[in-house]
Amino acid sequence: MLKLVNLVKAYRTEEVETTALNGVNIHVQTGEFVAVMGPSGCGKSSLLNIVGMLDTPTSGEYWFNGEEVSRYGERKLADIRKKNIGFIFQSFNLIDELTVFENVELALLYHDIPARERKARVKEALEKVKISHREGHLPQQLSGGQQQRVAIARAVVARPRMLLADEPTGNLDSANGDEVMHMLTGLNAEGTTIVMVTHSMPHAQYARRIINLFDGQVVAENLRAA
Amino acid sequence: MFRSYLTVALRNLVKHKLYSAINIIGLAVGLAACILILLFVRHELTYDRFFSKADRIAQVTIYATLPGRSTDHASAAMLPFAAAFKQDHPEVEAAARLVRQRSIVQQGDVQFFEDMLLADTDFLRIFDFPFVAGTRETALDDPSGVVLTETLARKYFQSTDVLGRTLSVDNNKSVHVTGVMKDLPGNTQFKIDILLPVNSVSGRNLQAQEQNWGAICCWTYVQLKPGTDLAALNAGLDAWMKKTAPTFNSPTGPIVLGDIFRPELRPLTSVHTQPLLSDMRPGTSLAEIYTFSAVALLVLAIASINFMNLATARATQRAREVSVRKVVGASRGQIVMQFIGESVLLTLVGLVLALALVELVLPGYAAFLGKPLTFDYSDPSLLGLLLALAVLVGVAGGAYPAFFLSGFNPARVLKGASSGVGGGSGRLRTALVVVQFAISIGLMVATAVVHGQLLFAQTKDLGYDRENLLVLDGIGRREIRDRQGAFLDALRADPHVAAAAETDLVPGDGNENNTNVRLPGGDPSQMIILRNDSVGFDYVRTMGLRLVAGRDFDRNRGGDRMVTPDWLRNGEQRPAGSDRVTLTGAALLNVAGVQRLGFATAEAAIGQVFEAGGGDGTSLRLTIVGVVDDFHYRSIHEEIAPSYFFVSDAPSDSAVVRIKAGQVREALADIDRLWREMYPDMPIQRQFLDERLQDLYAREQKTSQMFAAFSGLAIIIACLGLFGLASFTAARRTKEIGLRKVLGAGVPDIVRLLVWQFSKPVLLANLIAWPLAWWGLEHWLRSFAYRIDLDPVLFVGAGAAALGIAWLTVGLHAARVAQARPVTALRYE
DSSP: OEEEEEEEEEEEETTEEEEEEEEEEEEEOTTOEEEEEOSTTSSHHHHHHHHTTSSOOSEEEEEETTEEOTTOOHHHHHHHHHHHEEEEETTOOOOTTSOHHHHHHHHHHTTTOOHHHHHHHHHHHHHHTTOGGGTTSOGGGSOHHHHHHHHHHHHHTTOOSEEEEESTTTTSOHHHHHHHHHHHHHHHHTTOEEEEEOSOHHHHTTSSEEEEEETTEEEEEEEOOO | OHHHHHHHHHHHHHHSHHHHHHHHHHHHHHHHHHHHHHHHHHHHTTTTTTSTTGGGEEEEEEEEOOTTSOOEEESOEETTHHHHHHHHOTTEEEEEEEEEEEEEEEETTEEEEEEEEEEOTTHHHHSOOOEEEEOGGGTTSSTTEEEEEHHHHHHHHSSSOOTTOEEEETTTEEEEEEEEEOOOOSSOSOOOSEEEETTOTTSOOOGGGTTOTTOEEEEEEEEEOTTOOHHHHHHTHHHHHHHHSOEEEETTEEEEHHHHEEEEEEEGGGSTTSOOBTOSSOOOOHHHHHHHHHHHHHHHHHHHHHHHHHHHHTHHHHHHHHHHHHHTTOOHHHHHHHHHHHHHHHHHHHHHHHHHHHHHHHHHHHHHHTSOOOOOTTOHHHHHHHHHHHHHHHHHHHHHHHHHHHTOOHHHHHTTSSTTSOSHHHHHHHHHHHHHHHHHHHHHHHHHHHHHHHHHHHHSOOSSOOTTEEEEOOTTSHHHHTTHHHHHHHHHHSTTEEEEEEESOOTTOSOOEEEEEEOTTOOTTSOOEEEEEEEOTTHHHHHTOOEEEEOOOOTTOGGGEEOOOHHHHTTOOOOTTOOOOEEEEEEEEEHHHHHHTTOSSHHHHTTOEEEEEOGGGOEEEEEEEEEEOOOOSSOTTSOOOOEEEEEESSOOSEEEEEEOTTOHHHHHHHHHHHHHHHOTTSOOOEEEHHHHHHHHTHHHHHHHHHHHHHHHHHHHHHHHHHHHHHHHHHHHTHHHHHHHHHTTOOHHHHHHHHHHHHHHHHHHHHHHHHHHHHHHHHHHHTTOSSOOOOOHHHHHHHHHHHHHHHHHHHHHHHHHHHHSOHHHHHHTO
């Protein structure tokens, strides 16, 4: 599914250059569930941003589905992203002005899908995360767990091949966090590749492989017994 | 997708009420101002285009350069010009003249003074005024015919079906109606109530002037063959004039008219936009039209800047939406389109509101301008223009925020912080605020200077006392003039009248008499042309002129009054075979006249004798008895011409009457009563001089008021934007403000902090506005011969006013924010 070769990401601010990722090599197979762990500032988010094509590496290669995409322009990346990748964030990132239904539908609006099919797929996604009964509500009217379920629905409604989750349980209590993890596991079982950044060891245990980052480098990879 | 955009746009509008209101109101007011100016400009540019031959009709204008004076450009010509010009130029198909004549028109018991126009028969063949009765082309063929407008027909006959009905004009000469024309539309230079043929039985006797190339006294129009090159025709006019206009041999030497006058044809359609002396109706110069168009655009620019600023200021709040849209696959182009679409939508809402505002204001605005302005909703070109304008404003206002917002890095925004928003936009916002306030300050300064110059014109020491000065017109008419002296004597005896004197010319009128003068031993080939006025003995006292040397005219000195032969006094031609006469009398010079005649001082002129050419071959020998200070007899756009005054026994056309202060009502009652006793069949024509002078500055007055109104709007819109910006800044800095308060800052400290932040751009704006305003206004003031100096106080004042308004706007808001409990602020994030 994706292969990172000698990936480097450096940030430059006026005089200081910070290296967030320093020669990272990672290979993720289609259908895998990978958790990325590490202390704050180890480069987890930088990694996820590059994998999610929201950012480009300073050097190194990024192979996605057999395509080297590290030098692609924004327009091309947006196109690949649109077709292949779904995102889940720690802070949910729902749009306040849109209802639950509309927030989820948003992910289909840029895909040339007819209204009727859109509606069906949004309903299906909402049902999958068990939030259909609140489809007319605005995000502020929901609890954190409910909001994250909507965000998951939005992430999967376009049927991406890969799901990127950035501390999806970071803002949730343990009960809600567990529920979210169950949903992700379910999605992975249906064939979706998942890369998740997390601080929580218990939640990382849901993944089949854990990659530990430290100071921008992969320091350990643990394959969990299935 | 569109629906999602619309949903978000509308919900955003509703959710952020302050932001929406500021934007929509600002845009609406800006658009309304723009529409109002647009309607005015459109109207001004349509003048006289409704005539079917408008594109090949031209008006004759004359540049007159009298020796020693600056050039005048007048929209009138000499009586013989039309026929001579047509004869020598095959490209001229027709030519027609208009001569003004003020007459008493009577029908039964109804009697009024009317301004009539004597017109050549071709006038109505060149200009296809719509007629409601009679045949236009031949309506002026009958010397006893008259053409009325509908309004005049109703005034005298209560009907427009009046062909063949008769009216009596001056002295009971009767004419019959040969045509009734529709009332003239608002967009024409012509001011016509009654048309008479030039050879009318009740017309002025123009015979004596028909070959006079020295008197500019009629409007002249020519109809050219299709395809005539006006520029080429104009190029040859100077030489033609030199060849055609005769040299006038006055008793004091030759006057080479071809050197003084230079004709120029101007297209009919540009008459209105090129105001000249002696226009029938005041025009609007292209410079004014451009200025107002620029003001409209500036006001709109300020409103658009509000939009840009508020949209980018709010960017943080929309950053997440943009990022999410990007993450789920929106391209940058789609985001740009979304925001531009939102901005256009907002502008369209503003446009609807603007149209409502226009509806509300238009009647008053049209009345103020004295123009029949209407908003025609069925006019597709107007609606199209407005729609285009709204879209343009929407795109212009929305483009920057759209590109700014669409450029967010979603990775950083979605991480939870608002750190994806760069600080660069803050600088641009400040720059835009600077631009807004520079425009506002510039308009404020302009308003103050235009108003100041106007006030200067209206209150300037004109060299005479304009208060309580009544002008009586038309007293040179045949029916009145025989008893003119007796009437004025009776006035002088009235206890409420301080003084009264005859005069041929009244300050503020465009007319003037000029003649060639010569000092003994002077070179006859050198033209010295002085303006002159035949006045009464008490003229200096009545007008309140200042005598700077010598003495005033004196009734008791027989030699002061010029005695004229009967024929001259009656306005007739010199009897054939009679001798050339030399008339003697006393003269007063003005200071400019002293200089023009080459005297070193006013005293040096006293006792000197000069010769002047009188009318009809008479020659005047005048002894200078005194010198009066210069006074303004025309608008202060014009320089004061060298002049002399003399007293003659010939009746004058007008009189000036000085009324004792505080006794106006009693004096007017007496004057009216005296008039009725003496001339029971004649209406009186009287007007206070200061009212007449107002008309001289009517155009500037309107300009000044329009400027004031629109610059006021500009400032309001700019402040609206500033208020919005301040509120967003305050919201953005809530945490900072909370922290400062925790650390011990008081409310005044916080207010000072915010107020200072918004003072900087306003102060900077002054630096931009001042030089630009200085340059533009200096240019404008140069069109006045007598003008105010640009006062730095005005500039500083405008800057201070802008700062004050900005402080008020921001300060109130800042005080509210500063008073909030810090804990609320700190809990915010």
